[in-house]
Amino acid sequence: MSVRTLPLVFINLGGEMLYILDQRLRAHNTSEDNSEKGVWSENDRKRVLNDIVWTMFSKPFMDELLKPQQLYSHRTLKTVLTRLAHSSIMRLNPASMDRLYELMIMAFKYQVFVCPRPKDLLLISYNHIDAIRELVKDTPAVVNQVDETHRKIIEVYASSSEGEFQLLRQTLLIFFQDMHVRVSLFLKSQVQNPNGRFALLTSGPVPHRVDVPGLIRTFNSKGREVRRSEFPTGGSYTSPIREGSFELHGDRVIRLGTNMYNVNHPEETHTSKVPSVKTDDAPNLLAKEELNLLARLMGSMKAENVPGVETGFRISLFTTDQEEEEAEASGGAEESLCGVINIQAMQDEQAATELARIAGQFAEREEESDNPSSSKGDDLLAMMDDL
Amino acid sequence: MYHKEKSIQIKNSASALYNNLSVLRIAPRRLTYFTVVHANVVNMVSASWDGLNYSHRQLQSKEPNVATSTSLIMQAAFCVLPSRDLLVVTSQKGIQMYESDGSIMVYWHALDTPETPTAQAVFARGISAVWENYICVGVSSGSILVFDVPSKGSNITLSEVLEEHKESITDMASECSGSQECIADLVSADDGGNLCVWKSGEEFQLLNKISGFDMSCSSVKLWKGTVVAGYGTGQIRLYEAVTGILHAEVNAHARWIYSLDIAPFSGLLLSAAEDSLVRVWHLTMTPETNSVEVAHLHNECVTDTQICGAKFCDGDGYAFAVTGYDLSEIIRYTQS
Numbered sequence: 029m030s031v032r033t034l035p036l037v038f039i040n041l042g043g044e045m046l047y048i049l050d051q052r053l054r055a056h057n058t059s060e061d062n063s064e065k066g067v068w069s070e071n072d073r074k075r076v077l078n079d080i081v082w083t084m085f086s087k088p089f090m091d092e093l094l095k096p097q098q099l100y101s102h103r104t105l106k107t108v109l110t111r112l113a114h115s116s117i118m119r120l121n122p123a124s125m126d127r128l129y130e131l132m133i134m135a136f137k138y139q140v141f142v143c144p145r146p147k148d149l150l151l152i153s154y155n156h157i158d159a160i161r162e163l164v165k166d167t168p169a170v171v172n173q174v175d176e177t178h179r180k181i182i183e184v185y186a187s188s189s190e191g192e193f194q195l196l197r198q199t200l201l202i203f204f205q206d207m208h209v210r211v212s213l214f215l216k217s218q219v220q221n222p223n224g225r226f227a228l229l230t231s232g233p234v235p236h237r238v239d240v241p242g243l244i245r246t247f248n249s250k251g252r253e254v255r256r257s258e259f260p261t262g263g264s265y266t267s268p269i270r271e272g273s274f275e276l277h278g279d280r281v282i283r284l285g286t287n288m289y290n291v292n293h294p295e296e297t298h299t300s301k302v303p304s305v306k307t308d309d310a311p312n313l314l315a316k317e318e319l320n321l322l323a324r325l326m327g328s329m330k331a332e333n334v335p336g337v338e339t340g341f342r343i344s345l346f347t348t349d350q351e352e353e354e355a356e357a358s359g360g361a362e363e364s365l366c367g368v369i370n371i372q373a374m375q376d377e378q379a380a381t382e383l384a385r386i387a388g389q390f391a392e393r394e395e396e397s398d399n400p401s402s403s404k405g406d407d408l409l410a411m412m413d414d415l
Numbered sequence: 416m417y418h419k420e421k422s423i424q425i426k427n428s429a430s431a432l433y434n435n436l437s438v439l440r441i442a443p444r445r446l447t448y449f450t451v452v453h454a455n456v457v458n459m460v461s462a463s464w465d466g467l468n469y470s471h472r473q474l475q476s477k478e479p480n481v482a483t484s485t486s487l488i489m490q491a492a493f494c495v496l497p498s499r500d501l502l503v504v505t506s507q508k509g510i511q512m513y514e515s516d517g518s519i520m521v522y523w524h525a526l527d528t529p530e531t532p533t534a535q536a537v538f539a540r541g542i543s544a545v546w547e548n549y550i551c552v553g554v555s556s557g558s559i560l561v562f563d564v565p566s567k568g569s570n571i572t573l574s575e576v577l578e579e580h581k582e583s584i585t586d587m588a589s590e591c592s593g594s595q596e597c598i599a600d601l602v603s604a605d606d607g608g609n610l611c612v613w614k615s616g617e618e619f620q621l622l623n624k625i626s627g628f629d630m631s632c633s634s635v636k637l638w639k640g641t642v643v644a645g646y647g648t649g650q651i652r653l654y655e656a657v658t659g660i661l662h663a664e665v666n667a668h669a670r671w672i673y674s675l676d677i678a679p680f681s682g683l684l685l686s687a688a689e690d691s692l693v694r695v696w697h698l699t700m701t702p703e704t705n706s707v708e709v710a711h712l713h714n715e716c717v718t719d720t721q722i723c724g725a726k727f728c729d730g731d732g733y734a735f736a737v738t739g740y741d742l743s744e745i746i747r748y749t750q751s
Contacts, residue, residue, distance in 0.1 A: 201431040241649060249705055262692060
């Protein structure tokens with residue numbers, strides 16, 4: 029399938045991640061200075077976002093993504109996104125990361141699913157980039173990097189045809205297949221049904237370049253129209269709205285990909301699994317190619333060394349008092365994943381431990397496979413330990 | 416006109432791929448086979464006509480090297496030849512051909528894949544049986560591979576490579592009316608909406624080329640010398656194959672069309688799109704005036720589903736079946 033999915037995947041998933049982190053870090057009680065232990069100040073929040081954006085839009089990382097290659101497994105993606113999330117002082121434990129990943133994926137799945145025409149995937153990506161630019165606007169160096177990447181993206185996808193964008197979209201849809209995690213924000217706005225599936229309207233404006241359905245035209249051999257008739261469409265469609273801008277700056281027109289998380293409604297990041305859905309049973313063994321990609325991506329992310337004098341922060345990323353009440357009220361009737369998640373923000377000395385833990389997971393997998401080239405796996409692990 | 420029947424459950428959900436449903440009716444055994452692609456697997460269901468027996472089978476995509484990542488399947492289609500029926504499966508790695516019940520793989524053709532990936536994706540897509548003994552398969556480069564198929568056995572050979580399209584092949588279809596009078600045997604479509612019309616033989620002959628309008632043609636049929644093409648703009652266009660004259664244009668759907676099918680004995684046309692709608696039309700040819708009439712007959716809405724496959728289950732169009740992205744069932748409709 030498409031070999032050009034990764035840049036858009038990271039921009040859009042990364043964008044959703046930043047929206048969620050921004051909202052959760054704001055929602056928690058903040059103080060003006062760092063005097064209170066366990067509290068995220070305005071500065072801390074901005075710093076976390078800046079660090080993540082800086083790493084994500086760095087030239088070596090983006091260059092790796094821009095190489096033509098297949099889209100790999102959820103496991104690989106989640107590992108890289110975890111590393112991205114940890115490029116600052118904040119640390120998330122696996123349960124938090126799982127929940128964050130679910131939210132990101134479902135948001136992007138929705139955007140790809142209802143995308144009016146395949147080329148609009150770019151507009152969705154540009155909406156994310158625009159919002160990211162806004163989040164880091166106080167740091168010109170980071171804004172520059174975002175602009176540079178944006179220019180590169182425009183250039184890379186400029187020559188893709190609608191058919192190629194549809195192939196890209198189909199590749200993404202296969203990646204998201206069978207995921208029906210319910211997101212309360214989506215359920216409330218009725219873009220998602222209680223069974224976890226997204227709503228598709230048979231009304232509204234048709235996409236750009238599409239004619240409103242309903243007309244049959246017949247021509248003679250000279251090319252002249254000889255008959256025109258109408259048929260009932262079963263929907264109520266209207267003419268297309270104006271096309272969004274594909275430039276560095278401009279009105280994108282479509283709203284997909286903009287920040288839908290409102291500071292006042294923190295419960296909107298509440299998710300729950302649909303009981304009957306089978307979980308993703310991705311195989312434990314990562315293919316050789318995926319391990320190589322992972323190593324290259326991790327290697328291209330420079331670890332910003334923050335002095336280890338920061339005190340540890342304890343933060344609950346996904347609960348508010350309201351959610352805790354809701355969790356108690358539901359009384360465990362739903363799946364246990366709706367429970368309270370406490371995240372511990374670890375100090376920087378533990379960053380190496382964290383990476384070693386991730387690396388350790390690969391060590392286990394390497395041992396499981398009786399692959400003759402296991403020495404290659406050892407080299408990869410050594411590389412990751414050096415990061 | 417049609418009412419919904421009991422759906423057939425399949426082991427996995429359907430992937431969002433063009434023409435993602437193939438149907439083979441086996442009258443002597445009172446069975447119908449259905450195939451639906453899910454990522455790197457083909458789900459096959461054999462359904463008895465009395466609705467009592469269903470058996471399932473899964474076919475995996477073939478990879479030359481287990482250590483590499485899985486190969487995604489682009490399409491699976493039954494090819495009906497006078498002497499035998501085969502199931503052809505196309506993927507990123509190559510082309511597999513099976514006996515029609517999926518029991519034995521009789522042929523494997525690997526695609527040339529470069530060592531390091533290039534900007535162009537590599538895959539095979541677009542499958543059609545042609546005339547007596549050919550199976551044609553399209554490739555992402557725009558080439559069409561013509562395979563010569565003996566009446567039995569696995570001695571299938573690559574007979575010719577047709578290089579006419581410059582963009583990825585999306586779909587192909589052969590003349591389905593059964594009429595011997597038609598000159599054109601095969602039509603191929605690509606991502607730019609370009610259509611090529613061919614006459615089969617030891618050397619295939621290009622009869623006509625119909626330019627696209629820069630919009631992908633995702634599904635194509637050929638019936639009584641008329642090309643019926645479905646586009647990403649939701650339009651259906653009818654062309655006279657050999658001359659390229661546009662007979663009719665239908666603003667049929669509000670989103671990308673994913674599947675077209677024709678019931679050759681009755682002239683019924685089925686169209687399905689990402690807009691969640693399936694539509695049934697009737698085509699009437701008037702050879703004297705050299706005109707084609709298109710009449711709309713029926714709509715079915717599969718709520719909240721982007722449809723990826725729709726096929727008639729018989730030559731009269733008495734019943735049809737539908738698949739949708741993320742849906743683990745084959746939905747069936749029968750005439751009331």
